[in-house]
Amino acid sequence: MRKIFAATLGTLALGAACKTNLPEVGVEWINVYEYDEPHVSCNQHELGGRDDTAIGFYRVLTDNGYVGRFQWGDANAWSNDFVDSDVDPSGDDHNWVDTVDFAYHADHGNVGVFGFGRAKDDCIVSANQCRWGDDSDLEWIVLDDCSELREDGYEIWTQVFQGLHMILSFDTLAHDSSNRGEIFAKKLVAGWTIRQAWWYACEQTEGSETYAAILGACDGDVGIYDEHAWKFGSVSADPVPIAWWWWTHHGC
Amino acid sequence: MKLITTPSIGAGVAWTLTVVLSLPGPALAAQDVEVSIRDGVLEAVDASRPAEVVVYDVLPPEPQRWMDALQAVAGLEGRAEEDDGLLSVSARERYLEVRRASGGAFYGDMSRLWRGGGRPGDELPTAPSDERAREIAGAMLGRFGFGDAERADLEISVSDEVMELRPNDAAGDPRRHVVGKNVEVRRRVDGLLVHGPGSKIKLHVGPDGQVEGYTAVWRQLDPGSRVLGHRPADGGPTGPAARILSAAEAFERFRGDPLDRLTLAPVDRIDIDRVELGYFARPATEVQRHLQPVYVFSGVASTRLPDGRETRLPFTQYVLALPEPLEALWPEPAVFEGDPGPKRARGHDDVDEGR
Structure with missing residues (x-):
């Protein structure tokens, strides 16, 4: 969606109900997978840098004019923040992930699924439960988790695109980087295209065996391949109706 | 939490690693990861590995000297600016940077690098052949001062x-478009391949044969490091000699x-x-003082997902080959210094439905 942005704002903490015409960012991250009763733990191996990478991304954007809407971590990161209520009645994405322009999830993942630490609803969200861009806003989401966009399995994500422009993730395994989000965001605000910034961030943080990947939708305007984050260059209209999906990967 | 390992039956040697939570009350089933290794792999590695492996000191980077050299190669003039440990210079769409931490460099013509892709029916310009891309990269290596691309310690691949x-x-x-060529140069030290994020030269060659960008992280090693274990570059006291783990010992560490x-x-x-002995280089964003040996465990990670799909993913894990690390292989996560509210104040016990 097209927007007119006002002067740069500092970090603002806004409730879910408050909507602005400024670009918005939200992040969720999980390092801890054991919780005391009555919470149900998701029992994955613990990570350590998920907070740093997600919040680093959040800080750079909020320092450069984005409104920070949420930065939920560990037990506060809930699966239903990403789930669409039309698909699953517990879904609440219309109050969270689909209210921001750029979202970042940092945790575990596998092909077409991504994880959480505390089973508020589920430990895992599947692409089948998500529809992004339909409720209001989401253009881009980073799933900083392993293998979400596997070359032979990324099709599961195509149904998710309901106005969404791109999913940025990995074709292969990836590592618990603590600064990938910050590195990525710094190049976005420097005016690089989203694809350039993601490939660069992955080359800086991963070895040769890792492949970063992007899945995007296109309505015929190929400018969307080379679009920028809001405020820092050209942004294409929401790709609706979708003429084709584009998938690309890059050896790090 | 306690760990239980039990041998299981099957091809090769297999263990089941079971994480048992000591939590009372209801919990999800613990995650079980079954680990197996093909028969004979560990024995073969141990039989062929060198008797000694040098742990090299990494010489301090010289970012300004490297920046000057790369500016000359790129024909970029002007004084580099510095911000947050990053030296950079740009002219129009061309951008060059060098990291103080590692000397790692990046160059890109951002008007061309990693752009485009065409429409489904388009005929895109033909990308250079692999051989041509390799020649172009070889010439670039010469300009970097790395000499002959045919050097025995270099491993060059094109994709x-x-x-x-x-x-x-x-x-x-689906239609696949080739939008460029990637040439990757890695190096062997004493015959062992250097793995990890921080030892590579990657060049992106566009359809017209131009080098549109590159990443180069190539830390210099102290050739005087001849001690198994560690000897400081400054000539200080020799560190304790460190023996190299056997592959079998490393596998025990891996399956833990x-x-x-x-x-x-x-x-x-x-x-x-597959198990291979090599070295590991930290990311370009990090200081690295020692080039430490690692065992590289490669194979397949298999999963049946809750929706019934089965995934089989190429798997690689690096395991330090020293009994104790001289420094962490991967950077340690920083201590959280952010806004305390969202992260910890809403801790494990006091989270409610309203967050």
């Missing part, structure tokens, strides 16, 4: 940068935490079919 276009039409077949630092889950089973 396509591809974009796959999938029409939103059941009758339409097979998913260490990987963001992969869920996963049911890991089958290792």
Whole structure:
């Protein structure tokens, strides 16, 4: 969606109900997978840098004019923040992930699924439960988790695109980087295209065996391949109706 | 939490690593990761590995000297600016940077690098052949001062940068466009391949044969480091001699935490079919003082997902080959210094439905 942005704002903490015409960012991250009763733990191996990478991304954007809407971590990161209520009645994405322009999830993942630490609803969200861009806003989401966009399995994500422009993730395994989000965001605000910034961030943080990947939708305007984050260059209209999906990967 | 390991029956040697939570009350089933290794792999590695492996000191980077040299190669004039440990200079769409931490460099013509992709029916310009891309990269290596691309300690590979276009039409077949060539140069030290994020030169060659960008992280080693274990570059006291783990010992370490630092889950089973001794280089964003040996465990991670799909993913894990680390292989996560509210004040016990 097209927007007119006002002067740069500092970090603002806004409730879910408050909507602005400024670009918005939200992040969720999980390092801890054991919780005391009555919470149900998701029992994955613990990570350590998920907070740093997600919040680093959040800080750079909020320092450069984005409104920070949420930065939920560990037990506060809930699966239903990403789930669409039309698909699953517990879904609440219309109050969270689909209210921001750029979202970042940092945790575990596998092909077409991504994880959480505390089973508020589920430990895992599947692409089948998500529809992004339909409720209001989401253009881009980073799933900083392993293998979400596997070359032979990324099709599961195509149904998710309901106005969404791109999913940025990995074709292969990836590592618990603590600064990938910050590195990525710094190049976005420097005016690089989203694809350039993601490939660069992955080359800086991963070895040769890792492949970063992007899945995007296109309505015929190929400018969307080379679009920028809001405020820092050209942004294409929401790709609706979708003429084709584009998938690309890059050896790090 | 306690760990239980039990041998299981099957091809090769297999263990089941079971994480048992000591939590009372209801909990989800513990995650089981079954780890197996192909028969004979460990024995073969131990039989062929060198008797001694040098742990090299890494010389301090010289970012300004490197920046000057690369500016000359790129024909970029002007004084580099510095921000947050990054030296950079740019002219129009051309950009060059060098990191103080490692000397790692990046160059890009941002008007061309990693752009485009075409429409499903387009005929894109033909990308250079692999041989031509390799020649172009070889010439670039010479300009970097690395000499002959045929050096025995260099390993050069060429791959396509591809974009796959999938029409939103059941009758339409996906179309793959080659939008450039990637040439990757890695190095061997004493015959061992250097792995990890921080030892590579990657060049992106565009359809017209131009080098549109590169990443180069190539730390210099102290050739005086001849001690098994560690000898400081400044000539200080020799560190304790460190023996290299056997492959079997490293495998024990691996199966104790097979998913260490990987963001992969869920996963049911890991089958290792290859083990290799090498070195590991930290990311370009990090200081590295020692080039430490690692065992590289490669295979397949298999999972049946809750929706019934089965995934089989190429798997690689690095395990330090020293009994104790001289420094962490991967950077340690920083202590959280952010806004305290969202992260910890809403801790494990006091989270309610309203957050």
